Amino acid sequence: MSGTVIISLIGTLVGMLITVGGVFIAVGGLKQKIHDSVETNKAQEEHIKTLASKDELAKAIKRSDELLVLMQKRADEDRLSGERKYTELYGLLNVHSERIGKLEVSQAQVFKMLDKLDSNINNGFKDMKEDIRELRKAIKKE
Known part of the structure; x- marks a missing residue:
C-alpha cells in the first residue's frame, strides 16, 4: 500500500469518526432538547394547575364575599325588625302604663x-x- 492510500484511509477514518461524533453530539443535543421540552411541559402543567387553583381560590373568595354581604344584609334586616318590634312593645307598655295609672x-x-x-x-x-x-x-x- 502506498502512502497516499494510507493517508486517504486515515482521512476517511477520521471523517467517519467526525461524522459519528457529530451524530452522537446531535443525538445528545436532541435528547437534551427533549428532556428540556418535557421539563418545560411539566412546569407549564404545574403553572396551569396553579392558575386553576388560583382561579378556584378567587371564585371561593368571591363566593365568601357574596355570602358575607348577604349575611350582613340579613343582620341589618333583623336589627331593623328588632328595633321596630322594640318600639311597638315600648309603645304598648306606655299605653298600658297610662291605663293602669288612670285606674283608681x-x-x-x-x-x-x-x-x-x-x-x-x-x-x-x-x-x-x-x-x-x-x-x-x-x-x-x-
Whole structure:
C-alpha cells in the first residue's frame, strides 16, 4: 500500500469518526432538547394547575364575599325588625302604663276581688266534688 492510500484511509477514518461524533453530539443535543421540552411541559402543567387553583381560590373568595354581604344584609334586616318590634312593645307598655295609672283601684279593692274570685273557684270545685260523689253512688247502685 502506498502512502497516499494510507493517508486517504486515515482521512476517511477520521471523517467517519467526525461524522459519528457529530451524530452522537446531535443525538445528545436532541435528547437534551427533549428532556428540556418535557421539563418545560411539566412546569407549564404545574403553572396551569396553579392558575386553576388560583382561579378556584378567587371564585371561593368571591363566593365568601357574596355570602358575607348577604349575611350582613340579613343582620341589618333583623336589627331593623328588632328595633321596630322594640318600639311597638315600648309603645304598648306606655299605653298600658297610662291605663293602669288612670285606674283608681286601691290595693285593698284588688285583694278583695282576688279573694272573691278564689272563693268562687273553691265553691265551683266543691260543687264538682259533690257531683262526682253523686255520680259514683249512682254507678255503684247499678
